[in-house]
Amino acid sequence: xxxxxxxxxxxxxxxxxxxxxxxxxxxxxxxxxxxxxxxxxxxxxxxxxxxxxxxxxxxxxxxxxxxxxxxxxxxxxxxxxxxxxxxxxxxxxxxxxxxxxxxxxxxxxxxxxxxxxxxxxxxxxxxxxxxxxxxxxxxxxxxxxxxxxxxxxxxx
Amino acid sequence: xxxxxxxxxxxxxxxxxxxxxxxxxxxxxxxxxxxxxxxxxxxxxxxxxxxxxxxxxxxxxxxxxxxxxxxxxxxxxxxxxxxxxxxxxxxxxxxxxxxxxxxxxxxxxxxxxxxxxxxxxxxxxxxxxxxxxxxxxxxxxxxxxxxxxxxxxxxxxxxxxxxxxxxxxxxxxxxxxxxxxxxxxxxxxxxxxxxxxxxxxxxxxxxxxxxxxxxxxxxxxxxxxxxxxxxxxxxxxxxxxxxxxxxxxxxxxxxx
Numbered sequence: 252x253x254x255x256x257x258x259x260x261x262x263x264x265x266x267x268x269x270x271x272x273x274x275x276x277x278x279x280x281x282x283x284x285x286x287x288x289x290x291x292x293x294x295x296x297x298x299x300x301x302x303x304x305x306x307x308x309x310x311x312x313x314x315x316x317x318x319x320x321x322x323x324x325x326x327x328x329x330x331x332x333x334x335x336x337x338x339x340x341x342x343x344x345x346x347x348x349x350x351x352x353x354x355x356x357x358x359x360x361x362x363x364x365x366x367x368x369x370x371x372x373x374x375x376x377x378x379x380x381x382x383x384x385x386x387x388x389x390x391x392x393x394x395x396x397x398x399x400x401x402x403x404x405x406x407x
Numbered sequence: 408x409x410x411x412x413x414x415x416x417x418x419x420x421x422x423x424x425x426x427x428x429x430x431x432x433x434x435x436x437x438x439x440x441x442x443x444x445x446x447x448x449x450x451x452x453x454x455x456x457x458x459x460x461x462x463x464x465x466x467x468x469x470x471x472x473x474x475x476x477x478x479x480x481x482x483x484x485x486x487x488x489x490x491x492x493x494x495x496x497x498x499x500x501x502x503x504x505x506x507x508x509x510x511x512x513x514x515x516x517x518x519x520x521x522x523x524x525x526x527x528x529x530x531x532x533x534x535x536x537x538x539x540x541x542x543x544x545x546x547x548x549x550x551x552x553x554x555x556x557x558x559x560x561x562x563x564x565x566x567x568x569x570x571x572x573x574x575x576x577x578x579x580x581x582x583x584x585x586x587x588x589x590x591x592x593x594x595x596x597x598x599x600x601x602x603x604x605x606x607x608x609x610x611x612x613x614x615x616x617x618x619x620x621x622x623x624x625x626x627x628x629x630x631x632x633x634x635x636x637x638x639x640x641x642x643x644x645x646x647x648x649x650x651x652x653x654x655x656x657x658x659x660x661x662x663x
């Protein structure tokens with residue numbers, strides 16, 4: 252229990268240990284820890300930045316997607332309209348074409364009827380002439396009675 | 408580990424409370440205290456040095472992690488209390504905490520283990536816990552006291568130091584009383600610092616010795632709880648010594 256020179260010895264040991272810690276132990280440990288803290292902080296900051304970038308990218312992707320959808324919708328509507336137009340056009344064309352065909356047929360019919368009429372008139376004229384020859388039993392000058400015959404034919 | 412055959416109980420107790428003293432008068436050296444504390448210091452701070460040298464800022468290993476935990480505890484305490492700029496305080500606090508803790512931890516070894524082992528080497532008086540020697544605790548507390556006076560003088564200057572001693576706590580008109588108070592206060596600091604640690608460890612050791620006197624089959628009943636409780640005490644005492652050192656040095660750096 253008595254105080255003696257051990258105290259001096261211990262004080263020296265203590266001083267050496269403190270000096271040693273101050274010189275060789277504390278600085279490298281603190282340095283490593285601070286460096287690590289900095290790295291972790293940097294890592295966290297990078298992670299934050301990454302998350303932010305991801306959010307931005309997602310927003311952009313959404314915008315692009317929405318624009319794409321809109322575009323597609325527009326395209327569909329446009330195409331529908333175009334298709335309707337084409338159908339209408341085709342219908343109109345068909346109608347004109349049909350009318351044209353009908354008109355042509357009607358013309359042809361009229362023409363053929365006309366031809367048939369004329370043929371019939373000639374035939375009737377000839378028959379009338381033959382009939383008259385038979386009735387009169389003599390030669391009738393066809394040229395002399397042409398106007399009569401023509402009148403007859405015209406009445407048919 | 409009951410009392411050895413030729414010893415009486417009081418002899419056994421006394422034997423365990425006696426340092427291995429060499430020399431005479433003031434120039435007596437407690438070889439056991441000096442050797443154990445020096446060996447512990449060498450081993451522990453050598454280990455810390457190795458960890459520090461290999462310390463990487465990357466993912467730390469288990470040992471580095473543990474050391475960093477301790478360093479962080481000390482650093483946090485220092486930063487919380489000490490606001491001056493001083494490169495010494497934090498390493499000093501770490502040294503105190505680690506060294507005192509390790510020396511206190513010698514208390515947890517079976518009390519006859521080291522004395523028996525060195526007994527085989529022909530040394531018959533041996534106290535294995537250095538902090539039960541007031542020489543050690545006073546050596547540390549007086550070193551802290553010296554630093555305290557030094558920084559008081561260095562930071563505040565001779566006149567600032569003197570003015571502070573004369574004017575607080577009662578104002579300059581009661582200067583003699585203030586100085587008296589200051590002297591008592593400053594003497595009480597190293598005294599309480601040293602005696603607190605010494606007293607706690609001495610008492611703890613004493614209990615272990617008394618437990619060791621019980622029959623071997625019942626020792627665990629008291630020895631185990633006391634040892635577990637003692638883990639708390641040794642840590643707490645090391646922590647208190649460290650914290651008070653920081654507080655005292657912090658007071659030396661701040662003007663009132």
